[in-house]
Amino acid sequence: MSTATVSLCVILIEVTEESQLLPSVQYLAPKYRGNMADNGSGKPKELQFAGGDKSKTRGLRKPYNLTVETFTSTETTATTTTGDKKSGGVDNPSKSSSSGQPSDVSDSEGAGETKKVTFLSGNPFVEVTKGVLHLYKENERTPMDKLDVGRSEMLLMLAVPASTSCRDLLQFVAPFQADIEHIKIIRDSIPNQYMVLIKLKSQRQADTFYQTLNGTTFNSFEEDLCNLAYVARVETMKETENVGLPLVGHTELPTCPVCLERMDESVDGVLTILCNHSFHSLCLSKWSDARCPVCRFVQTPELVVGNQCSECKSSESLWICLICGHIGCGRYVHGHAYKHFCETSHCYAIQPDNNRVWDYVGDNFVHRLLQNKDGKLVEVSGRGAPRPEDAGKTETEDKLDSIQLEFTYMLTTQLESQRYYFEEKLASQVREMNRDVEKLQIRLEENDKYKTETDIRLKGLTKEKVNLEKKIAQLTQKLTKATTDLNDEKEVNKHMKKDHDKWVALVAKLEKEHEQYVAEKTAEIVDLKESLRDVMFFMEAGKLVGGSELRDEITEGQVVVGPSAADNAAAASTSKKEQRRKKR
Ligand SMILES: [Zn+2]
Ligand SMILES: [Zn+2]
Numbered sequence: 001m002s003t004a005t006v007s008l009c010v011i012l013i014e015v016t017e018e019s020q021l022l023p024s025v026q027y028l029a030p031k032y033r034g035n036m037a038d039n040g041s042g043k044p045k046e047l048q049f050a051g052g053d054k055s056k057t058r059g060l061r062k063p064y065n066l067t068v069e070t071f072t073s074t075e076t077t078a079t080t081t082t083g084d085k086k087s088g089g090v091d092n093p094s095k096s097s098s099s100g101q102p103s104d105v106s107d108s109e110g111a112g113e114t115k116k117v118t119f120l121s122g123n124p125f126v127e128v129t130k131g132v133l134h135l136y137k138e139n140e141r142t143p144m145d146k147l148d149v150g151r152s153e154m155l156l157m158l159a160v161p162a163s164t165s166c167r168d169l170l171q172f173v174a175p176f177q178a179d180i181e182h183i184k185i186i187r188d189s190i191p192n193q194y195m196v197l198i199k200l201k202s203q204r205q206a207d208t209f210y211q212t213l214n215g216t217t218f219n220s221f222e223e224d225l226c227n228l229a230y231v232a233r234v235e236t237m238k239e240t241e242n243v244g245l246p247l248v249g250h251t252e253l254p255t256c257p258v259c260l261e262r263m264d265e266s267v268d269g270v271l272t273i274l275c276n277h278s279f280h281s282l283c284l285s286k287w288s289d290a291r292c293p294v295c296r297f298v299q300t301p302e303l304v305v306g307n308q309c310s311e312c313k314s315s316e317s318l319w320i321c322l323i324c325g326h327i328g329c330g331r332y333v334h335g336h337a338y339k340h341f342c343e344t345s346h347c348y349a350i351q352p353d354n355n356r357v358w359d360y361v362g363d364n365f366v367h368r369l370l371q372n373k374d375g376k377l378v379e380v381s382g383r384g385a386p387r388p389e390d391a392g393k394t395e396t397e398d399k400l401d402s403i404q405l406e407f408t409y410m411l412t413t414q415l416e417s418q419r420y421y422f423e424e425k426l427a428s429q430v431r432e433m434n435r436d437v438e439k440l441q442i443r444l445e446e447n448d449k450y451k452t453e454t455d456i457r458l459k460g461l462t463k464e465k466v467n468l469e470k471k472i473a474q475l476t477q478k479l480t481k482a483t484t485d486l487n488d489e490k491e492v493n494k495h496m497k498k499d500h501d502k503w504v505a506l507v508a509k510l511e512k513e514h515e516q517y518v519a520e521k522t523a524e525i526v527d528l529k530e531s532l533r534d535v536m537f538f539m540e541a542g543k544l545v546g547g548s549e550l551r552d553e554i555t556e557g558q559v560v561v562g563p564s565a566a567d568n569a570a571a572a573s574t575s576k577k578e579q580r581r582k583k584r
């Protein structure tokens with residue numbers, strides 16, 4: 001079962017912080033040791049991790065217990081006695097470590113009685129750790145035919161069923177006992193399978209081992225096949241931020257055998273066929289793996305109901321990452337499955353409803369098993385064992401049939417997804433339209449309400465306006481009246497002012513007249529007073545004259561009055577008196 005080229009595998013055991021590394025498991029193929037010499041550094045070429053998000057790359061995978069049992073060749077001959085074999089076992093310091101020893105060990109010891117397995121130490125050296133095992137294939141393929149190219153002296157036997165015991169296994173490889181340096185059995189928590197690392201002494205011996213045993217059954221009554229792959233390197237590393245991220249130049253593969261079988265077209269060169277029977281339900285239940293998130297998802301339909309895209313919670317068109325179990329939606333929803341590939345380089349995803357596996361790097365479907373219309377799984381590429389009903393058909397017919405089926409299937413799924421897509425689009429448009437109509441209705445109602453309110457307000461305002469107009473009319477009337485009154489008053493005022501001037505002139509005239517009058521009267525009074533004095537004087541004089549003997553004389557006498565009677569009255573009177581006295 002040799003192919004022209006093979007892909008070499010890389011095994012990376014990423015152990016948890018508190019668990020121990022397994023330095024004894026580490027391995028580097030000779031051609032890489034050569035590279036190490038080329039680049040001149042003392043250390044082997046490091047694995048190159050690409051960037052990425054650790055939690056996304058880890059996905060749903062949880063660390064689990066890993067047990068490694070090492071069977072080392074003791075270089076003893078086939079004639080070695082049982083006692084010698086046991087002493088070799090005592091020399092092995094690991095004998096005290098008996099934890100995790102499988103029950104098969106006693107079988108191998110029992111088998112020690114036969115000559116076939118005496119080259120292996122009786123008790124395996126057992127190491128236990130906890131972590132996640134990553135399986136990668138190199139993207140660059142290595143030619144099979146040239147010896148000088150150098151592949152690897154280490155071979156990986158993948159997915160050995162638990163029904164094949166240690167004893168069975170040792171018997172299976174017994175013909176090559178002289179070529180084997182050591183055998184390491186790696187068990188994880190999957191109960192029904194394990195993997196085996198076989199280190200051979202030279203490249204040529206490894207090639208012979210590979211070509212002889214790859215694709216053969218472990219024994220005549222089991223149909224499970226031995227699947228071999230060349231191992232480029234085995235690393236154990238503590239889990240850190242970048243350990244476990246995508247490896248540059250490598251493609252990560254699922255470690256679950258069921259998932260591996262689902263995509264065996266794509267792992268051509270790593271694995272040829274995992275099992276030679278079709279992917280029927282019996283086989284699935286046999287491989288049933290409670291730990292693999294993908295198998296759990298695909299095999300338990302009741303779980304599928306509640307499943308959804310881990311990013312957008314969509315439950316339509318889901319794809320599950322075969323490497324880490326991430327669930328994402330398809331390209332017609334939000335494309336989160338593709339986004340997961342971009343972030344983690346996990347390039348295989350399975351459609352749970354029909355088990356079709358998509359390869360994002362190859363951009364095609366990679367499975368050879370399809371679900372037909374009846375819901376049964378059928379093989380399409382014809383690379384597995386021929387089905388009994390197809391026995392009569394020629395290979396070409398078979399091929400044509402499978403191609404036809406493949407294309408019909410592809411067309412159907414594409415049309416289906418298109419239908420989903422357009423139905424979804426239509427539905428969303430209807431939803432949008434309904435929303436718009438609702439919005440418009442609400443707006444209409446609002447407008448109606450607003451209009452009613454406005455009408456009421458308008459009515460009120462109109463009433464107010466009428467009232468105001470009435471008031472304005474009244475006020476205008478009042479104003480007119482007041483203006484008329486004012487004019488009248490002004491007229492009256494004008495007349496009164498005119499009268500006032502007249503009166504003022506009159507008063508002035510009267511005052512003048514009055515003054516004149518007063519002056520006249522005063523003068524009159526003065527005259528009258530003079531006259532009155534004269535009269536009084538005369539009367540007194542008459543009285544005096546009448547009484548005196550000299551009355552005749554006096555009567556004959558003359559009275560001379562001074563020129564200024566007023567001023568010289570006193571003097572005159574005095575002089576008169578003197579005159580009278582003289583006369584006497
Ligand atoms: Zn199978
Ligand atoms: Zn699986």
Ligand SMILES: [Zn+2]
Binds near residue numbers: 309312313329336
């Ligand atoms: Zn999504």
Ligand SMILES: [Zn+2]
Binds near residue numbers: 056057326340344
């Ligand atoms: Zn993933």
